[in-house]
Amino acid sequence: MQIKFKTIILVFIGLSLLLMAVRRLRVYRLKERHAMVFLFTGLPFLALAAWQDAIGWMALRIGIDYHTLALMIVVIGFLLMIIELLTIVSLQDRKIATLAQIVGIMMEKHGMSDRNVPASRERSEP
Amino acid sequence: MVLSTATIARQTPETAAAGVSPPKTAAPSAAAAVTQPVPSKIRCLIIIPAFNESRSVGKLVRRLRRLEPNYDILVIDDGSTDNTVHQVPKEVAVVSLPFNLGIGGAMQTGYRYAALHGYDIAIQVDGDGQHRPSEVHNLVDELYRAGADMVVGSRFLKATTFRQSVTRMTGIRVLSGWIKLLCGLRVYDCTSGFRAGNMKVIRAFAHWYPEDYPEPEVILLLHRSGFKVVETSARMRRRMYGVTSIGLAHGLWYVAKVGVGLALDMVRQPWPRDKVEPPKGRPPESCK
Numbered sequence: 001m002q003i004k005f006k007t008i009i010l011v012f013i014g015l016s017l018l019l020m021a022v023r024r025l026r027v028y029r030l031k032e033r034h035a036m037v038f039l040f041t042g043l044p045f046l047a048l049a050a051w052q053d054a055i056g057w058m059a060l061r062i063g064i065d066y067h068t069l070a071l072m073i074v075v076i077g078f079l080l081m082i083i084e085l086l087t088i089v090s091l092q093d094r095k096i097a098t099l100a101q102i103v104g105i106m107m108e109k110h111g112m113s114d115r116n117v118p119a120s121r122e123r124s125e126p
Numbered sequence: 127m128v129l130s131t132a133t134i135a136r137q138t139p140e141t142a143a144a145g146v147s148p149p150k151t152a153a154p155s156a157a158a159a160v161t162q163p164v165p166s167k168i169r170c171l172i173i174i175p176a177f178n179e180s181r182s183v184g185k186l187v188r189r190l191r192r193l194e195p196n197y198d199i200l201v202i203d204d205g206s207t208d209n210t211v212h213q214v215p216k217e218v219a220v221v222s223l224p225f226n227l228g229i230g231g232a233m234q235t236g237y238r239y240a241a242l243h244g245y246d247i248a249i250q251v252d253g254d255g256q257h258r259p260s261e262v263h264n265l266v267d268e269l270y271r272a273g274a275d276m277v278v279g280s281r282f283l284k285a286t287t288f289r290q291s292v293t294r295m296t297g298i299r300v301l302s303g304w305i306k307l308l309c310g311l312r313v314y315d316c317t318s319g320f321r322a323g324n325m326k327v328i329r330a331f332a333h334w335y336p337e338d339y340p341e342p343e344v345i346l347l348l349h350r351s352g353f354k355v356v357e358t359s360a361r362m363r364r365r366m367y368g369v370t371s372i373g374l375a376h377g378l379w380y381v382a383k384v385g386v387g388l389a390l391d392m393v394r395q396p397w398p399r400d401k402v403e404p405p406k407g408r409p410p411e412s413c414k
Contacts, residue, residue, distance in 0.1 A: 097227050097337075101235040104202075104221040105242065113203075113222045115211045 010049030017042035034088060041081050044074065170197040170266060171245040173236030175229060176253030177204040184213030189259040190251070191215070197262070200239055201253070204232040210253075229319075230337035237331035248331075249322040257320040261360045265322035268358040275353040276327050278313055278345065279320030279360030293374055297381045301342050304385055308392055311349045313357050316342040320360055327353065330397040339384050343391050351397050 021038030024030055030038075048054055059070035107113050172190055176183045183201060190199055200219045203211045205226035214220050221235055233250065240248040249265055251257045261279060268277045281290075282298075290298070298317050306312045319341055323331070327348070336343040348355050 097231045097234075100224050100227060101231065101238055104223045104235055105239050108219055108221045108239075113211070113220050115214065115216075115220050115222070 007049065007052065010052070011046065014042060014046030014049040017045055037081055037084055037088075041078065044077065048074075168246040168266075169244070170194075170247045170249060171236075171240045171243070172197050172199045172249045172251055172262065173202065173233065173240070174199065174251050174253045175202045175204055175232040175236065176206065176210050177226065177232070178206045178208045178210060179253040179255075180206070180208040180210045180213050182255040183210055183253045184215070186251070186253065186255050186259070187214055187218055190262070191218070193259045194262055197249070198245070200236055202232045202235050204228070228337060230335055230340045233340065234331060234335035237328050237335065240328045241332035245328060246325050247322055248328050250319055252319050256362050256364065258361055258363065261320070261362075262322075264358065264360065265320070268356065269322050269324060272356045272358075273354065274324075274356040276321060276323040276344075276348055276355045278315060278318050278355065278357045279322075279362070280313075280315035280318055280357045281360065281362050282314040283357060283359035293377050297377050300381055301384055301388070304388055305342060305346050308388060309346050309349050311345065311355065313345050313355065315357065316345055318360075318362075320362065326402055330402045333398075333401040334396040336387075336391075339380060339387070342384050343387055346388055346391050347394060347396060350392070351395070351402075 018039065021035060021042055024038065025032075025035040051057075055070045055074065056067045058073075059065075059067045062070075064070050104113075172194070174183065174186065187199060187201065190197070198219070200221065201211075201214045203220055203222040205223050211220055211222055219239075221239060223232065223235060227235070236250075237248060247266055247269065249262055251259070251262065257279065265277050265279055268274070298315065302312070302314055302316045305316055330348075330351070330353075331344075336347070345355055
Protein backbone atom coordinates (compact mmCIF):
# COMPACT_ATOMS: atom_id res chain seq x y z
CA MET A 1 0.00 0.00 0.00
CA GLN A 2 2.86 2.29 0.96
CA ILE A 3 4.58 1.56 -2.36
CA LYS A 4 1.42 2.33 -4.29
CA PHE A 5 1.02 5.68 -2.55
CA LYS A 6 4.65 6.59 -3.39
CA THR A 7 4.07 5.57 -6.96
CA ILE A 8 0.98 7.74 -7.19
CA ILE A 9 2.91 10.74 -5.89
CA LEU A 10 5.77 10.18 -8.32
CA VAL A 11 3.45 9.62 -11.26
CA PHE A 12 1.63 12.80 -10.28
CA ILE A 13 4.92 14.75 -10.34
CA GLY A 14 5.87 13.21 -13.67
CA LEU A 15 2.48 14.02 -15.17
CA SER A 16 2.72 17.58 -13.82
CA LEU A 17 6.03 18.00 -15.60
CA LEU A 18 4.52 16.78 -18.83
CA LEU A 19 1.47 18.97 -18.44
CA MET A 20 3.71 21.95 -17.78
CA ALA A 21 5.57 21.21 -21.00
CA VAL A 22 2.34 20.93 -22.97
CA ARG A 23 0.96 24.12 -21.39
CA ARG A 24 4.13 26.03 -22.25
CA LEU A 25 3.93 24.68 -25.75
CA ARG A 26 0.46 26.23 -26.07
CA VAL A 27 0.80 29.44 -24.05
CA TYR A 28 4.26 30.51 -25.19
CA ARG A 29 3.91 28.94 -28.62
CA LEU A 30 7.19 27.08 -28.14
CA LYS A 31 8.72 25.61 -31.21
CA GLU A 32 8.00 21.90 -31.41
CA ARG A 33 11.65 20.95 -31.37
CA HIS A 34 12.22 23.02 -28.24
CA ALA A 35 9.14 21.62 -26.54
CA MET A 36 10.41 18.14 -27.33
CA VAL A 37 13.33 18.78 -25.00
CA PHE A 38 10.81 19.26 -22.18
CA LEU A 39 8.94 16.14 -23.21
CA PHE A 40 12.07 14.03 -23.35
CA THR A 41 12.91 15.28 -19.87
CA GLY A 42 9.45 14.54 -18.49
CA LEU A 43 8.84 11.12 -20.07
CA PRO A 44 11.74 9.24 -18.42
CA PHE A 45 10.70 10.75 -15.11
CA LEU A 46 7.16 9.48 -15.61
CA ALA A 47 8.42 6.04 -16.61
CA LEU A 48 10.65 5.85 -13.55
CA ALA A 49 7.77 6.98 -11.34
CA ALA A 50 5.53 4.22 -12.60
CA TRP A 51 8.23 1.56 -12.57
CA GLN A 52 10.56 2.43 -9.72
CA ASP A 53 12.82 -0.59 -10.10
CA ALA A 54 13.49 0.23 -13.71
CA ILE A 55 16.98 1.46 -12.90
CA GLY A 56 17.82 -1.76 -11.02
CA TRP A 57 16.35 -3.88 -13.78
CA MET A 58 18.34 -1.99 -16.39
CA ALA A 59 21.53 -2.28 -14.34
CA LEU A 60 21.14 -6.04 -14.07
CA ARG A 61 20.50 -6.37 -17.80
CA ILE A 62 23.63 -4.53 -18.79
CA GLY A 63 25.74 -6.01 -16.01
CA ILE A 64 26.21 -3.02 -13.72
CA ASP A 65 26.70 -4.18 -10.11
CA TYR A 66 25.88 -0.87 -8.48
CA HIS A 67 22.50 0.57 -9.32
CA THR A 68 23.68 4.10 -8.60
CA LEU A 69 26.01 3.79 -11.59
CA ALA A 70 23.01 3.05 -13.76
CA LEU A 71 21.42 6.19 -12.36
CA MET A 72 24.45 8.09 -13.67
CA ILE A 73 23.45 7.05 -17.17
CA VAL A 74 20.05 8.67 -16.61
CA VAL A 75 21.82 11.79 -15.30
CA ILE A 76 23.91 11.90 -18.48
CA GLY A 77 20.65 11.97 -20.41
CA PHE A 78 19.53 15.01 -18.42
CA LEU A 79 22.90 16.68 -18.99
CA LEU A 80 22.50 16.19 -22.73
CA MET A 81 19.14 17.95 -22.48
CA ILE A 82 20.75 20.86 -20.66
CA ILE A 83 23.50 21.09 -23.27
CA GLU A 84 20.84 21.14 -25.98
CA LEU A 85 18.94 23.91 -24.18
CA LEU A 86 22.11 25.98 -23.66
CA THR A 87 22.98 25.60 -27.33
CA ILE A 88 19.54 26.88 -28.30
CA VAL A 89 19.83 29.83 -25.90
CA SER A 90 23.34 30.67 -27.12
CA LEU A 91 22.36 30.61 -30.79
CA GLN A 92 19.27 32.72 -30.17
CA ASP A 93 21.33 35.18 -28.12
CA ARG A 94 23.77 35.60 -30.98
CA LYS A 95 20.96 36.15 -33.45
CA ILE A 96 19.40 38.82 -31.23
CA ALA A 97 22.78 40.56 -30.87
CA THR A 98 23.28 40.52 -34.64
CA LEU A 99 19.82 41.98 -35.15
CA ALA A 100 20.48 44.73 -32.60
CA GLN A 101 23.77 45.60 -34.33
CA ILE A 102 22.16 45.78 -37.75
CA VAL A 103 19.27 47.86 -36.39
CA GLY A 104 21.79 50.28 -34.85
CA ILE A 105 23.76 50.59 -38.09
CA MET A 106 20.62 51.04 -40.19
CA MET A 107 19.30 53.71 -37.83
CA GLU A 108 22.59 55.58 -38.08
CA LYS A 109 22.49 55.36 -41.87
CA HIS A 110 18.97 56.78 -42.00
CA GLY A 111 19.58 59.49 -39.40
CA MET A 112 17.32 57.81 -36.87
CA SER A 113 19.88 57.43 -34.11
CA ASP A 114 19.02 58.26 -30.48
CA ARG A 115 21.00 61.48 -30.94
CA ASN A 116 18.08 62.90 -32.89
CA VAL A 117 15.76 62.31 -29.95
CA PRO A 118 15.74 65.23 -27.49
CA ALA A 119 17.56 64.48 -24.24
CA SER A 120 14.32 64.80 -22.27
CA ARG A 121 12.84 61.86 -24.15
CA GLU A 122 15.80 59.61 -23.62
CA ARG A 123 15.22 56.04 -22.55
CA SER A 124 14.92 55.67 -18.84
CA GLU A 125 16.89 53.41 -16.53
CA PRO A 126 15.47 49.89 -16.82
CA MET B 127 56.63 56.66 -45.73
CA VAL B 128 58.99 53.72 -46.02
CA LEU B 129 59.57 51.98 -42.81
CA SER B 130 62.15 49.56 -41.61
CA THR B 131 62.09 45.91 -40.73
CA ALA B 132 59.09 43.74 -40.04
CA THR B 133 60.86 41.94 -37.24
CA ILE B 134 59.32 43.15 -34.03
CA ALA B 135 61.63 44.17 -31.26
CA ARG B 136 59.70 44.01 -28.04
CA GLN B 137 60.95 45.88 -25.06
CA THR B 138 60.05 44.52 -21.67
CA PRO B 139 59.64 46.82 -18.68
CA GLU B 140 62.86 45.34 -17.30
CA THR B 141 64.93 46.04 -20.41
CA ALA B 142 63.41 49.49 -20.70
CA ALA B 143 64.32 50.31 -17.13
CA ALA B 144 67.84 49.04 -17.66
CA GLY B 145 68.22 50.90 -20.93
CA VAL B 146 69.04 47.69 -22.73
CA SER B 147 67.96 47.04 -26.28
CA PRO B 148 65.48 44.21 -26.31
CA PRO B 149 66.27 41.00 -28.11
CA LYS B 150 64.71 40.73 -31.49
CA THR B 151 62.05 38.08 -31.63
CA ALA B 152 60.56 36.58 -34.73
CA ALA B 153 57.20 37.91 -35.74
CA PRO B 154 54.58 35.42 -34.59
CA SER B 155 53.09 34.20 -37.83
CA ALA B 156 55.17 35.67 -40.60
CA ALA B 157 57.83 33.61 -42.20
CA ALA B 158 59.31 36.56 -44.03
CA ALA B 159 57.16 39.62 -43.72
CA VAL B 160 57.90 42.40 -46.14
CA THR B 161 58.16 45.99 -45.07
CA GLN B 162 55.27 47.97 -46.44
CA PRO B 163 54.93 51.70 -46.78
CA VAL B 164 51.81 53.34 -45.36
CA PRO B 165 49.63 54.10 -48.39
CA SER B 166 48.54 57.70 -48.60
CA LYS B 167 44.92 56.86 -49.43
CA ILE B 168 43.90 54.49 -46.74
CA ARG B 169 40.53 54.83 -45.07
CA CYS B 170 40.72 54.58 -41.32
CA LEU B 171 37.86 54.32 -38.87
CA ILE B 172 38.26 54.98 -35.18
CA ILE B 173 35.72 52.93 -33.23
CA ILE B 174 34.81 54.19 -29.76
CA PRO B 175 32.60 51.90 -27.67
CA ALA B 176 30.85 53.90 -24.97
CA PHE B 177 28.53 52.86 -22.20
CA ASN B 178 27.50 55.70 -19.89
CA GLU B 179 30.63 57.73 -20.72
CA SER B 180 28.90 61.08 -21.03
CA ARG B 181 31.66 62.88 -19.09
CA SER B 182 34.55 61.72 -21.26
CA VAL B 183 33.35 60.77 -24.71
CA GLY B 184 32.75 64.30 -26.03
CA LYS B 185 36.19 65.47 -24.98
CA LEU B 186 37.80 62.38 -26.47
CA VAL B 187 36.05 62.77 -29.82
CA ARG B 188 36.99 66.45 -30.09
CA ARG B 189 40.66 65.62 -29.40
CA LEU B 190 40.63 62.84 -31.95
CA ARG B 191 39.10 65.09 -34.60
CA ARG B 192 41.72 67.74 -33.93
CA LEU B 193 44.65 65.31 -34.06
CA GLU B 194 43.42 62.95 -36.77
CA PRO B 195 41.23 64.99 -39.12
CA ASN B 196 41.57 62.43 -41.91
CA TYR B 197 40.27 59.53 -39.87
CA ASP B 198 36.56 58.84 -39.59
CA ILE B 199 35.16 58.34 -36.13
CA LEU B 200 32.32 56.09 -35.05
CA VAL B 201 30.92 56.08 -31.53
CA ILE B 202 29.01 52.96 -30.49
CA ASP B 203 26.52 53.94 -27.83
CA ASP B 204 26.04 50.58 -26.13
CA GLY B 205 22.59 51.23 -24.71
CA SER B 206 23.72 54.05 -22.41
CA THR B 207 21.17 55.32 -19.92
CA ASP B 208 22.84 58.72 -19.50
CA ASN B 209 23.20 61.32 -22.25
CA THR B 210 26.40 59.87 -23.75
CA VAL B 211 24.96 60.09 -27.23
CA HIS B 212 24.28 63.83 -26.93
CA GLN B 213 27.91 64.59 -26.03
CA VAL B 214 29.16 63.45 -29.44
CA PRO B 215 29.56 66.25 -32.00
CA LYS B 216 26.94 66.18 -34.76
CA GLU B 217 29.54 65.56 -37.46
CA VAL B 218 30.58 62.26 -35.93
CA ALA B 219 28.68 59.05 -36.69
CA VAL B 220 26.94 57.37 -33.78
CA VAL B 221 25.43 53.92 -33.76
CA SER B 222 22.97 53.62 -30.89
CA LEU B 223 22.34 50.03 -29.94
CA PRO B 224 18.78 49.37 -28.80
CA PHE B 225 20.05 47.71 -25.63
CA ASN B 226 23.34 46.95 -23.92
CA LEU B 227 25.28 44.23 -25.72
CA GLY B 228 28.49 44.44 -23.70
CA ILE B 229 31.94 45.33 -24.97
CA GLY B 230 32.11 42.40 -27.41
CA GLY B 231 28.79 43.17 -29.04
CA ALA B 232 29.55 46.88 -29.19
CA MET B 233 32.96 46.34 -30.79
CA GLN B 234 31.57 43.90 -33.31
CA THR B 235 29.02 46.54 -34.30
CA GLY B 236 31.92 48.86 -35.09
CA TYR B 237 33.66 46.20 -37.16
CA ARG B 238 30.44 45.39 -39.00
CA TYR B 239 30.12 49.08 -39.81
CA ALA B 240 33.74 49.21 -40.99
CA ALA B 241 33.31 46.13 -43.19
CA LEU B 242 30.07 47.47 -44.65
CA HIS B 243 31.67 50.81 -45.51
CA GLY B 244 34.88 49.27 -46.87
CA TYR B 245 37.38 50.72 -44.43
CA ASP B 246 41.00 49.61 -44.70
CA ILE B 247 41.89 50.00 -41.06
CA ALA B 248 39.87 50.07 -37.85
CA ILE B 249 41.24 51.42 -34.60
CA GLN B 250 39.68 50.72 -31.21
CA VAL B 251 39.80 53.53 -28.69
CA ASP B 252 38.04 53.20 -25.32
CA GLY B 253 35.37 55.78 -24.56
CA ASP B 254 36.64 56.34 -21.02
CA GLY B 255 39.57 58.45 -22.18
CA GLN B 256 42.40 56.09 -21.14
CA HIS B 257 43.81 55.90 -24.63
CA ARG B 258 45.64 58.96 -25.87
CA PRO B 259 44.48 60.30 -29.24
CA SER B 260 48.09 61.27 -29.96
CA GLU B 261 49.04 57.57 -29.97
CA VAL B 262 46.52 56.53 -32.61
CA HIS B 263 48.79 57.32 -35.51
CA ASN B 264 51.58 55.20 -34.00
CA LEU B 265 49.32 52.16 -34.07
CA VAL B 266 48.60 52.62 -37.77
CA ASP B 267 52.27 53.21 -38.52
CA GLU B 268 53.20 50.06 -36.66
CA LEU B 269 50.56 48.08 -38.52
CA TYR B 270 52.35 48.84 -41.79
CA ARG B 271 55.87 48.85 -40.41
CA ALA B 272 55.42 45.32 -39.08
CA GLY B 273 53.25 44.11 -41.95
CA ALA B 274 50.86 42.97 -39.23
CA ASP B 275 47.17 42.22 -39.26
CA MET B 276 46.60 43.62 -35.80
CA VAL B 277 48.62 45.86 -33.50
CA VAL B 278 48.00 46.00 -29.76
CA GLY B 279 48.95 49.20 -27.94
CA SER B 280 50.83 48.17 -24.81
CA ARG B 281 51.41 49.98 -21.52
CA PHE B 282 54.20 47.66 -20.50
CA LEU B 283 56.73 47.65 -23.31
CA LYS B 284 58.43 50.79 -22.09
CA ALA B 285 58.77 52.20 -18.60
CA THR B 286 55.97 54.75 -18.20
CA THR B 287 54.32 56.64 -15.38
CA PHE B 288 51.18 54.56 -15.85
CA ARG B 289 50.57 52.60 -12.64
CA GLN B 290 48.26 49.67 -12.12
CA SER B 291 47.17 47.98 -8.93
CA VAL B 292 49.18 44.88 -7.96
CA THR B 293 46.10 42.70 -8.40
CA ARG B 294 45.46 44.00 -11.86
CA MET B 295 49.09 43.69 -12.91
CA THR B 296 49.20 40.13 -11.60
CA GLY B 297 46.03 39.24 -13.47
CA ILE B 298 47.39 40.64 -16.73
CA ARG B 299 50.68 38.78 -16.28
CA VAL B 300 48.90 35.53 -15.53
CA LEU B 301 46.77 35.86 -18.66
CA SER B 302 49.75 36.90 -20.74
CA GLY B 303 51.70 33.86 -19.53
CA TRP B 304 48.71 31.62 -20.17
CA ILE B 305 48.42 32.85 -23.76
CA LYS B 306 52.15 32.29 -24.24
CA LEU B 307 51.80 28.77 -22.90
CA LEU B 308 48.80 27.98 -25.07
CA CYS B 309 49.92 29.35 -28.40
CA GLY B 310 53.50 30.55 -28.00
CA LEU B 311 52.76 34.23 -28.59
CA ARG B 312 53.95 36.71 -25.98
CA VAL B 313 51.78 39.80 -25.66
CA TYR B 314 52.56 41.72 -22.49
CA ASP B 315 49.41 43.83 -22.39
CA CYS B 316 46.86 41.30 -23.50
CA THR B 317 43.91 43.16 -21.95
CA SER B 318 44.60 46.43 -23.74
CA GLY B 319 41.65 47.61 -25.78
CA PHE B 320 43.81 50.03 -27.77
CA ARG B 321 44.22 48.24 -31.08
CA ALA B 322 44.34 48.65 -34.82
CA GLY B 323 43.42 46.02 -37.38
CA ASN B 324 43.56 45.78 -41.14
CA MET B 325 40.80 44.81 -43.55
CA LYS B 326 41.30 41.10 -42.97
CA VAL B 327 40.80 41.60 -39.26
CA ILE B 328 37.82 43.88 -39.87
CA ARG B 329 36.13 41.20 -41.95
CA ALA B 330 36.97 38.50 -39.44
CA PHE B 331 35.56 40.46 -36.52
CA ALA B 332 32.48 41.45 -38.50
CA HIS B 333 31.88 37.73 -38.99
CA TRP B 334 32.48 36.73 -35.37
CA TYR B 335 33.82 38.38 -32.24
CA PRO B 336 34.09 37.05 -28.67
CA GLU B 337 31.45 38.57 -26.42
CA ASP B 338 32.32 38.74 -22.76
CA TYR B 339 36.02 39.58 -22.33
CA PRO B 340 37.21 39.68 -25.90
CA GLU B 341 40.63 41.33 -25.69
CA PRO B 342 42.80 38.36 -24.61
CA GLU B 343 40.72 35.85 -26.56
CA VAL B 344 41.08 37.80 -29.78
CA ILE B 345 44.88 37.71 -29.53
CA LEU B 346 44.98 33.96 -29.14
CA LEU B 347 42.34 33.27 -31.78
CA LEU B 348 43.93 35.56 -34.35
CA HIS B 349 47.35 34.02 -33.79
CA ARG B 350 45.93 30.50 -34.07
CA SER B 351 44.12 31.46 -37.28
CA GLY B 352 47.36 32.59 -38.89
CA PHE B 353 46.98 36.35 -38.44
CA LYS B 354 50.03 38.33 -37.48
CA VAL B 355 49.56 40.08 -34.14
CA VAL B 356 52.20 42.45 -32.82
CA GLU B 357 52.50 44.71 -29.84
CA THR B 358 53.75 48.26 -29.75
CA SER B 359 54.36 50.65 -26.92
CA ALA B 360 51.57 53.13 -26.21
CA ARG B 361 51.28 55.68 -23.45
CA MET B 362 47.97 55.62 -21.63
CA ARG B 363 46.46 57.44 -18.72
CA ARG B 364 43.92 56.70 -16.05
CA ARG B 365 40.32 56.94 -17.11
CA MET B 366 39.03 60.52 -17.09
CA TYR B 367 35.93 59.89 -15.01
CA GLY B 368 34.06 57.04 -13.35
CA VAL B 369 35.41 53.82 -11.97
CA THR B 370 36.53 50.64 -13.64
CA SER B 371 34.01 47.82 -13.66
CA ILE B 372 36.67 45.33 -12.53
CA GLY B 373 37.30 45.21 -8.76
CA LEU B 374 39.30 42.66 -6.74
CA ALA B 375 36.74 39.86 -6.59
CA HIS B 376 35.60 40.62 -10.10
CA GLY B 377 39.26 40.62 -11.19
CA LEU B 378 39.89 37.14 -9.80
CA TRP B 379 36.72 35.89 -11.45
CA TYR B 380 37.80 37.60 -14.66
CA VAL B 381 41.17 35.81 -14.69
CA ALA B 382 39.59 32.44 -13.94
CA LYS B 383 36.89 32.87 -16.54
CA VAL B 384 39.19 34.19 -19.24
CA GLY B 385 41.71 31.45 -18.44
CA VAL B 386 39.10 28.79 -19.10
CA GLY B 387 37.81 30.71 -22.11
CA LEU B 388 41.31 30.84 -23.60
CA ALA B 389 41.73 27.11 -23.14
CA LEU B 390 38.40 26.52 -24.90
CA ASP B 391 39.50 28.86 -27.68
CA MET B 392 42.17 26.31 -28.56
CA VAL B 393 39.49 24.19 -30.23
CA ARG B 394 37.66 27.06 -31.92
CA GLN B 395 37.92 27.95 -35.60
CA PRO B 396 35.84 31.11 -35.75
CA TRP B 397 37.02 32.65 -38.98
CA PRO B 398 36.67 30.57 -42.18
CA ARG B 399 39.07 31.81 -44.85
CA ASP B 400 36.31 32.78 -47.30
CA LYS B 401 34.78 35.07 -44.67
CA VAL B 402 38.03 36.84 -43.99
CA GLU B 403 39.95 37.32 -47.22
CA PRO B 404 39.19 40.81 -48.59
CA PRO B 405 37.74 40.83 -52.09
CA LYS B 406 39.81 42.20 -54.93
CA GLY B 407 39.53 45.97 -55.08
CA ARG B 408 36.87 47.85 -53.17
CA PRO B 409 34.30 45.57 -51.52
CA PRO B 410 31.01 45.50 -53.47
CA GLU B 411 29.03 46.25 -50.31
CA SER B 412 30.91 49.52 -49.84
CA CYS B 413 28.50 52.33 -48.99
CA LYS B 414 30.77 55.15 -50.00
